[in-house]
Amino acid sequence: MLTLIGFLLVALVGLLQAAVLPVLLPSLLHTGVRPDLLVLLVIAVTLTGSLQDGVLWGFFGGLLLDLLAGLPLGSNAFCLVVVALVAGLGTRNPFRAHLVMPLGMAFGGTTLYYLLLLGLRTVQGQHFAWGASLLGTVLPTALFNTALMPLLYSAVLWLVGRCQPRLPQEWQ
Amino acid sequence: MKGRDRPLESTHSPARTLAVVATCLLLAVALLAMSQTAALGVLRGGLELAVAPVQQGVSEATYNVNSWIETAGTAHNQTAEIAALKERIAQLETENARLSGTEAEKQTLLTMLGFQQEHPELHSLPASVIGRDPTGLARILLLNRGSTDGVRLDMAVTSPGGYLLGRVSKVTERTATVLLIDDVDSTIPIMVDRTSVQANVQGQNQHGGSLLVVHIPQGADVARGDLIKTSGLGGTLPKGLLLGQVYEMHQKDIDQEQQAVAAPLANSDSISQVLVVLSAAGPGEALHPVAPSTPGAAGTGTPTPGISGPLYPVPPTATPPPTRTPLPTFTPTPQVTPTAPTTATRTPTTKKKP
Numbered sequence: 001m002l003t004l005i006g007f008l009l010v011a012l013v014g015l016l017q018a019a020v021l022p023v024l025l026p027s028l029l030h031t032g033v034r035p036d037l038l039v040l041l042v043i044a045v046t047l048t049g050s051l052q053d054g055v056l057w058g059f060f061g062g063l064l065l066d067l068l069a070g071l072p073l074g075s076n077a078f079c080l081v082v083v084a085l086v087a088g089l090g091t092r093n094p095f096r097a098h099l100v101m102p103l104g105m106a107f108g109g110t111t112l113y114y115l116l117l118l119g120l121r122t123v124q125g126q127h128f129a130w131g132a133s134l135l136g137t138v139l140p141t142a143l144f145n146t147a148l149m150p151l152l153y154s155a156v157l158w159l160v161g162r163c164q165p166r167l168p169q170e171w172q
Numbered sequence: 173m174k175g176r177d178r179p180l181e182s183t184h185s186p187a188r189t190l191a192v193v194a195t196c197l198l199l200a201v202a203l204l205a206m207s208q209t210a211a212l213g214v215l216r217g218g219l220e221l222a223v224a225p226v227q228q229g230v231s232e233a234t235y236n237v238n239s240w241i242e243t244a245g246t247a248h249n250q251t252a253e254i255a256a257l258k259e260r261i262a263q264l265e266t267e268n269a270r271l272s273g274t275e276a277e278k279q280t281l282l283t284m285l286g287f288q289q290e291h292p293e294l295h296s297l298p299a300s301v302i303g304r305d306p307t308g309l310a311r312i313l314l315l316n317r318g319s320t321d322g323v324r325l326d327m328a329v330t331s332p333g334g335y336l337l338g339r340v341s342k343v344t345e346r347t348a349t350v351l352l353i354d355d356v357d358s359t360i361p362i363m364v365d366r367t368s369v370q371a372n373v374q375g376q377n378q379h380g381g382s383l384l385v386v387h388i389p390q391g392a393d394v395a396r397g398d399l400i401k402t403s404g405l406g407g408t409l410p411k412g413l414l415l416g417q418v419y420e421m422h423q424k425d426i427d428q429e430q431q432a433v434a435a436p437l438a439n440s441d442s443i444s445q446v447l448v449v450l451s452a453a454g455p456g457e458a459l460h461p462v463a464p465s466t467p468g469a470a471g472t473g474t475p476t477p478g479i480s481g482p483l484y485p486v487p488p489t490a491t492p493p494p495t496r497t498p499l500p501t502f503t504p505t506p507q508v509t510p511t512a513p514t515t516a517t518r519t520p521t522t523k524k525k526p
Contacts, residue, residue: 019230022304023238023442052189059196063203067219068227069303070314070342070349073202073212081196100231117307120204126310127356129379137308 006045006053010061013037016166018068033140035148036110038065042080044156046087046147047102054084060119066090072124078118099150106149110142182515217318217345223348224302228316231302235444242442294410296330296447297321299348311355311377312439313338318346326408328449335438336360336402336415337446348448352440353415354382358498360415361406365399367392373400373416373434383416385432390425394432410449 017037025034038061046054062077087105114137118128206212207294250268303314327340329350338358342349351358358375360384360472369392374384388394398418405413416434421431 013391015227015230017306018303019227020234022308023234023444035308036307045309050189051190055189055193055196059200062200064223065306067216069246069305070312070347071305071310072204072207074200074205074207078197078200078204081193081200085193114307114309117309118281121309123204127378128309129300129356132379133309158350 005159006057007060009023009159010038010041010057011064013041014061014068018065031136032168033144035108035144036113036141037152038062038076038080039083039110040106040145040149040152041156042084043087043105044102045152045160046084047090048153048157048160051084051088051091054087055081058084075120076121077118079113080099082116083113086112099153102149102153103146107142107146110145111138114138114141213344213420218348220344224316227302228300228495231300231444232302238442295450297323297450298332299323299329299446299448301444301446302347309376309378311338311352311358311440311444312341313350313352313446315348315350315446316346318348319343320345322450323348323449328402328409328413330413330447330449331438331440331443332445332447333438334413334447335436335445336409336413337438337440339409340448350446352377354436354440360409361403362400362415363403363419364392364394365401365414367398369394370405371400372433381433383434383435385416385418385434386429388430388432390423390428390430392430394421394430396421399437400434413449461504 005137016036021034038058042054042058042061044085045057058080059077062075062080063073065071066073087109090101090105118130118133118138122128145153203212247268297317299315299317301313302316304313313329315323315329323339323342323343325341329337329340331337336353337354338350338355339360340348341351352375353360353373354375354377356375356378358373360373361370362373363370369388371385371388371394374386376382385394385400395398396419399414400416400418402409402411402413402415413439416436418432418434420433421430422432
């Protein structure tokens with residue numbers, strides 16, 4: 001159920017991220033920094049739902065992003081699946097339920113996602129000024145994502161709570 | 173989480189999760205490895221065929237909303253400027269009045285007609301921008317036109333007014349990817365409009381800049397405010413497409429060449445309609461910058477930083493892209509018209525470094 005809803009949600013967020021935010025955000029915020037909603041979504045669903053859901057959402061969302069943005073198919077899918085895997089490590093952490101975990105994962109996951117993307121594109125022959133990219137794009141986006149995470153995490157927590165089977169009250 | 177809201181930790185078995193993870197990773201790697209092959213191109217074409225109408229609809233709606241936001245934001249900026257610069261009140265009010273009426277649209281249409289009459293040799297195809305790199309790491313645009321529409325690799329892509337935006341770097345059946353001129357992977361052979369000095373322009377966006385003019389011979393006459401246009405060398409881009417304006421010179425006497433920093437003339441961040449130059453009279457054929465019949469006819473030019481006073485009659489707001497006006501096929505429909513720098517204050521500001 002969560003996977004099915006995830007596909008619809010990821011399609012919506014992918015469309016938002018590829019076609020809407022790059023146009024609207026520079027006018028609204030007067031900055032080139034954009035949130036990576038898909039990265040946040042994948043991390044949040046991995047932490048609150050399951051690793052499998054996170055990986056599936058990441059793979060599907062990444063493919064959609066590649067398709068919508070004209071990027072090599074598989075690049076975003078690969079990066080988001082890896083981010084989901086890393087976020088999956090957080091589910092074993094005793095601080096999983098603490099807000100620090102999603103915040104830390106948002107920052108670390110976004111940084112990892114961009115490093116992987118930069119690495120992949122470098123391998124594919126594109127040129128990057130790594131220092132400028134890290135300071136001008138990766139770091140601001142990671143901070144932006146970290147600030148957005150509580151909002152998105154709460155929304156995903158609510159969604160997962162609605163979709164997944166629950167423990168009977170007497171068992172808790 | 174408390175009480176009834178607490179979901180089960182996981183409903184998936186470890187073996188199944190492992191299988192899903194492995195499958196997704198392998199598929200992603202396989203797709204990456206095959207991303208340049210023809211087989212994947214067919215698959216991609218089919219998928220794009222399915223999503224393109226939705227993407228185009230969303231893009232058009234977004235551009236409409238964006239034009240409202242930009243208009244509102246510009247109005248706010250104009251108000252602040254009027255308060256700060258009393259002497260410019262009359263001028264700003266005139267511009268506001270013109271922008272709020274239909275005069276701007278009329279002038280743009282007149283300019284478009286002028287551009288078309290000036291360049292009968294230029295056959296171009298209107299296209300809509302339906303996607304961009306969401307990460308901002310690559311400066312690309314995704315267009316809704318592909319090989320079935322006649323788009324080929326390395327074709328020039330301009331703003332509606334004829335400013336060079338970039339060149340086609342990838343084509344599928346239904347879409348084309350445009351590498352913008354300010355991407356670090358972009359190098360364009362250019363010449364300075366005023367003195368015909370030849371050089372190259374390299375993109376600098378990922379380095380935090382815009383355009384870098386390199387290989388300018390030492391002693392060549394290039395000054396702040398100079399317009400740069402394609403030289404046609406290499407034979408892939410038509411000659412004479414304006415693309416930028418010099419705003420800073422870097423010269424060292426000990427070097428054999430000088431460099432200059434330039435700003436692109438077209439605002440690629442909010443552009444929604446572009447022209448793909450399908451063919452000129454021949455590779456390297458000259459195009460000539462068109463001066464608008466009236467100063468207000470210029471469109472969304474990018475103000476050149478650091479130069480006092482506009483070198484172009486750039487209106488204080490970006491003209492909303494003509495998404496509501498159907499564009500005739502195979503007809504150049506300029507929104508931005510290159511204008512002669514008649515009002516330019518060409519004060520050489522060459523920085524001489526010891």
